[in-house]
Structure formats: C-alpha cells, structure tokens
Amino acid sequence: MYKIFFEDRLIIIGSKMNFNEFKANSIYFCYKNKKSFNKVIKEFKKNTEIKFLHIFSKQDKKIFDILKSKFKHIDAAGGLVINKKSQILVIKRNGTWDLPKGKVEKKEKLKIAAIREVEEECGISDLEILKKTTKTYHTYILKGKEYLKTTHWYLMNYKGIENLIPQTEENITEVKWVDIDKLDEILLNTYSNLIELFEYAKNNKFE
Numbered sequence: 138m139y140k141i142f143f144e145d146r147l148i149i150i151g152s153k154m155n156f157n158e159f160k161a162n163s164i165y166f167c168y169k170n171k172k173s174f175n176k177v178i179k180e181f182k183k184n185t186e187i188k189f190l191h192i193f194s195k196q197d198k199k200i201f202d203i204l205k206s207k208f209k210h211i212d213a214a215g216g217l218v219i220n221k222k223s224q225i226l227v228i229k230r231n232g233t234w235d236l237p238k239g240k241v242e243k244k245e246k247l248k249i250a251a252i253r254e255v256e257e258e259c260g261i262s263d264l265e266i267l268k269k270t271t272k273t274y275h276t277y278i279l280k281g282k283e284y285l286k287t288t289h290w291y292l293m294n295y296k297g298i299e300n301l302i303p304q305t306e307e308n309i310t311e312v313k314w315v316d317i318d319k320l321d322e323i324l325l326n327t328y329s330n331l332i333e334l335f336e337y338a339k340n341n342k343f344e
Contacts, residue, residue, distance in 0.1 A: 139151070153193075162188045163189035167194070215291070248266055263297050272287055
C-alpha cells in the first residue's frame with residue numbers, strides 16, 4: 138500500500154477496501170486502465186475539495202509508478218533519532234515541527250544521506266542506525282514544477298551530549314529533544330505525512 142500526501146489531502150493506492158472507512162469528500166476508484174486513471178488523478182489535483190482518493194488495485198506498485206511518472210521525483214532520507222533518555226529529536230522548519238531529513242545526493246547511499254542530513258540540520262555526530270522504519274511520500278510545487286518526494290526513514294540512536302545547533306540556512310529555527318509522552322504537542326503543528334512516524338515513536342519503548 139502507498140500513501141501519497143498532497144499537503145492535507147491524501148491518495149492511497151492499495152488492494153483492500155473497508156466499507157466502514159468511507160469518508161465524505163472522497164473518491165473510491167478501481168483501476169482499470171491508464172485513461173480512466175489519468176482522468177481521476179486530474180480531477181483530484183484540480184478539485185481541492187476532494188480530500189481523499191483511494192485507488193484499488195492488486196498491482197499497487199505498478200499504479201504508484203504510473204503516478205510517480207507524472208512528477209519530477211526526488212529521493213530524500215532522514216532520521217527518527219532517539220537519545221539515551223529515550224527522547225525524540227525534532228526540528229522546527231518554516232514554523233512547523235519536522236524531523237531531520239534532506240535530499241539524497243547523486244550516487245550517495247541512503248543510510249549515509251540520512252546520517253549526513255541529521256548531522257547537518259541538528260549539529261550532532263556519532264549517530265548509529267538501528268533499522269529502517271518506513272517510507273513517506275508527499276508532493277509539492279516549486280517554481281511551477283510538480284515534485285513527488287520519497288523519504289526513506291531510519292531509526293537512529295544517539296549517545297552523545299553535544300549542543301544542538303539548528304541549520305539556519307535551511308530555515309530551521311529550533312532543534313530540541315522531546316519526551317515521548319510530550320509528542321502530542323508536536324502533533325498539533327506538524328506535517329500529515331509524519332504523523333505515523335510520531336505515532337510509531339509513541340507506541341514503542343526505546344531503551
């Protein structure tokens with residue numbers, strides 16, 4: 138299953154239909170061919186009153202690839218970083234709480250990119266990757282071009298005591314450690330595609 142965020146709107150591509158989850162201002166679409174698919178995507182992009190589009194297909198990767206071809210695609214990588222107090226590292230970028238992440242450079246490995254971006258955006262080092270957690274997908278428009286970004290997320294461990302330094306040239310104004318039981322405050326002002334990552338942190342015990 139794929140979840141692609143258009144700011145506060147969402148496209149889900151998957152094979153399961155739950156009739157108890159039908160929502161208002163939504164489209165439920167069974168994939169048959171590219172022509173009808175292109176039509177429903179065009180309608181979704183044009184009509185911002187449509188908040189949710191669920192595309193049903195057993196070939197979800199194929200459908201996602203078709204959708205991705207309509208955008209300029211970017212790979213990014215970032216970290217859900219835990220310290221020895223089991224706190225989560227968060228940043229405030231452009232006034233919104235976020236997790237450290239950034240674009241993967243040409244020929245750069247995803248894990249290397251994830252660590253580099255956390256180091257650059259937060260001013261820390263000596264990070265250890267514990268495991269890959271998930272991917273998130275979101276779209277945006279920059280200088281008239283439509284982009285789809287795939288962000289590869291890694292759970293990281295940090296045992297240092299360095300002072301946090303926000304990378305101001307990336308519009309980051311604050312970096313801080315947050316107790317897991319205080320993440321609800323962050324959820325009030327964060328991006329929709331990050332909510333599941335924060336919920337993952339809340340529902341797991343890190344020691």
